[in-house]
Amino acid sequence: MEFLKQFFKSSNFPNFWKDYQALFKSEKKSGNYVVFDCETTGLNPKKDRILSIGAVPIKDQRIKIKESLEIYVEQTYFDPKSASIHGITQENDLLKQTEQEAVKSFLNLIKNHTLVGHHVNFDVAMINQALKRMNLPKLKNKTLDTNELYLKKRGIPLEQRYSLDELCEAFHIPKKDRHTATGDAFLTAQIMLKLYQE
DSSP states (O other): OHHHHHHHHHHTSOHHHHHHHHTTSSSSOOOOEEEEEEEESSSOTTTOOEEEEEEEEEETTEEOGGGOEEEEEOOSSOOGGGHHHHOOOTTOOOOEEOHHHHHHHHHHHHTTSEEEETTHHHHHHHHHHHHHHTTOOOOOOOEEEHHHHHHHHHTOOTTOOOOHHHHHHHTTOOOTTTTSHHHHHHHHHHHHHHHHHO
């Protein structure tokens, strides 16, 4: 009975989700990465909302700036306290997409590539909550966390947490466009490549 419920439920999924799911049925692995970051109204995935998504593909150990994605999301919920960090306010005139349009654009970029982020589980949780509001399943991509990668490379206990600022300083990476989704994704991509070059 549960199988039939899942079957009929999945048959009602929109085409963009079916196309995304189909990419994971092949045994061929992507081998590529998409580094991403979300700016949000806060740090609670169940309550807070995505304000912007930035994503930067990495192919053959090269950051593909021209293929990057920067999306601002229409705000249905807003916490003015967070605006002092990311600078996104309700009054700005940025071109914005609905949450569903933003997630669709994001899925179209990430395909079945490995998702990379700094403390990536938070960003994945934010996307998954958006998918839940759309009555869709969770992301299927593998993930890689630059904080964990740094700890493993340095032989540091895995419970240690370093900020993006601290890792930028460790690798002498200028902190340009910090606290914008695309800027943070680009910084994280640079950190990832530095770690792989060690």
